[in-house]
Amino acid sequence: MLQHLIRQDENLRMVPIDRAELTTALNGLREELATGPDPDRVRVLTRWIGIAQMSLGDYDEAHAFLRWSLELAITSGNVRAIVATELNFGDAHRYAGDIETAETFYRSAMDTARGQCPELLDFALQHFGKHLMERGDLTGARTHLQEALRLRITKGNTELVESTQAALDRVDALVGNAVVAPDEWSREWTTWLQAHTTVSDPTRWHDDLTAVRGAVQSLAVHQRVQPRHLWDQPFPTELVAAMAAEAEQVLAADGYRHNGKRNAAVGDAANRFAARVDLAAIVARSTGLDVEQPHTGVYIGYTEGQFLDFHMDDAGFGEANLIICLARTRRAGTAKASTTVFISAAGYLECDLDTGCGVVFDGALTPHGRTRLGVGESVTLISLGFRARDRERRVLANLPPVPA
Missing domain, CATH: 2.60.120.620 (q2cbj1_9rhob like domain)
Structure with missing residues (x-):
């Protein structure tokens, strides 16, 4: 929905391509949300509003809308939406510095994906791998990212493969330069x-x-x-x-x-x-x-x-x-x-x-x-x-x- 307005920075975090343009698009989603659409559309809108707010650095707003979206996903029993939103929620907490809460969401998403939604397991592994990389657990990060890479190669999605390879390259650079992450x-x-x-x-x-x-x-x-x-x-x-x-x-x-x-x-x-x-x-x-x-x-x-x-x-x-x-x-x-x-x-x-x-x-x-x-x-x-x-x-x- 807003993918084309968001990129990854040098730390592999989501940031706006153009802040003003993303803000305008975000306001458009808020206006649609105010019209009172059906619950499934509300779930989609609140998730993307949360992602946009996270990319813009407004983590309190991101948490509020992602929590709303996750509650709707749980109520509807939409397992795919639960996994996807938990990963976004994990990112929002990680970006805000709340490491322990972020890890809780990532692990929950991985467990659900392995058991009920294997088509999203590569996404869960990718997000958790980045989390471990930032925490300084480079060995754990590589293990999870390599598993994600194998799954994405099997999927045959070149864009996803390139995204995981970029994360692995980042891990290798940290190891090669003997960089010790603060944590x-x-x-x-x-x-x-x-x-x-x-x-x-x-x-x-x-x-x-x-x-x-x-x-x-x-x-x-x-x-x-x-x-x-x-x-x-x-x-x-x-x-x-x-x-x-x-x-x-x-x-x-x-x-x-x-x-x-x-x-x-x-x-x-x-x-x-x-x-x-x-x-x-x-x-x-x-x-x-x-x-x-x-x-x-x-x-x-x-x-x-x-x-x-x-x-x-x-x-x-x-x-x-x-x-x-x-x-x-x-x-x-x-x-x-x-x-x-x-x-x-x-x-x-x-x-x-x-x-x-x-x-x-x-x-x-x-x-x-x-x-x-x-x-x-x-x-x-x-x-x-x-x-x-x-x-x-x-x-x-x-x-x-x-x-x-």
Whole structure:
């Protein structure tokens, strides 16, 4: 419908051939949608409006229309439409930096295609291969793209074959140039950090502090944000309480294990909080980094005995991370509570977050974790990711190598 107005850029992402022309065509689809066509036409229109908005960089609008289209596809039982729209939804989240949600949609589309819609399996493999390439998993990317290529050669569609070959060429170029994608670099740094220190046993924190401090000094020069405890921000208590209640519910019902604690997607309470509080302004004032409103968020729950070892976040989460404590319990008389811990060039920094307080930092370039929770202790947090308005600040280049 709008294919002729969209191309792939050097990173194999969809962008307009002519922004004004795509915007005009998009407005035409919106006008048709307003006439109230039949549900099947609504599904098609909302999907292409979502694709166009994604290509134009308006990810919130893209998410809204793709969600609408996917709901209609599910209601009608149109398996082809479900797979195709899940792939578009995955792209929209990937482009916006929400890596985990993107992967959920890609895997769902691949599973459905393998079982019920094999004619779209090559598309699912292609999209997931690009996702893995951006995450730095070049081996996994090549495996999926090669499977897609075999299927497309069998189809005999030259245009599709060329598209997959271009993606494979991109993977080969990354491997040949020894380019380490930011997310792979983060994982390698995490592995090194956890081999030299651990949050779980504070007596080990200083075992090899000289080596750790020297390594972290090489990271500090690249950090966009320095850790800062936001204890003085008057977040509305009723909004914090509403998020705490929502987090408790979704962590229990839909939470998933991740790095030793439970995570869950944020919901309406978090969206209301972000709509009422100018979080971008708070982060900008606190850090000096001009950021957009949060593009992603996750609830995190810790219970007795759990901890989060030192690690670095995937770059896609954002240039600034804001963690806010929503609720916490601890046994009276406990000598020391669990804290958020950072490693800086000066050593270890602990941040004890009370309910309604936060800490902002650059999770992709600042090693961080949480100390072990004591008997009867629990902590519920929300973690929000912010993108810099200056797109050049989003690019991680000349990253310091992982220590040998």
